[in-house]
Amino acid sequence: xxxxxxxxxxxxxxxxxxxxxxxxxxxxxxxxxxxxxxxxxxxxxxxxxxxxxxxxxxxxxxxxxxxxxxxxxxxxxxxxxxxxxxxxxx
Numbered sequence: 001x002x003x004x005x006x007x008x009x010x011x012x013x014x015x016x017x018x019x020x021x022x023x024x025x026x027x028x029x030x031x032x033x034x035x036x037x038x039x040x041x042x043x044x045x046x047x048x049x050x051x052x053x054x055x056x057x058x059x060x061x062x063x064x065x066x067x068x069x070x071x072x073x074x075x076x077x078x079x080x081x082x083x084x085x086x087x088x089x090x
Contacts, residue, residue: 047069051068
């Protein structure tokens with residue numbers, strides 16, 4: 001005897017969205033994702049607040065601003081005088 005049903009199966013995209021939602025809920029329940037986000041927000045806040053706190057104004061040129069943040073992030077020296085001078089000029 002064949003079973004007949006009028007119910008349609010979910011599409012592949014609907015299944016992907018359901019699995020992604022449950023996976024996100026799983027990470028939120030474990031508190032690991034929330035901890036990582038809190039640490040990331042703290043690091044970004046320090047990176048943005050540190051130059052004015054040490055008396056170094058933000059650069060008006062967006063490219064130089066990003067360069068200063070990158071140099072601060074990837075070097076061991078956090079002295080403002082070395083932020084822009086350690087990268088070659090173009």
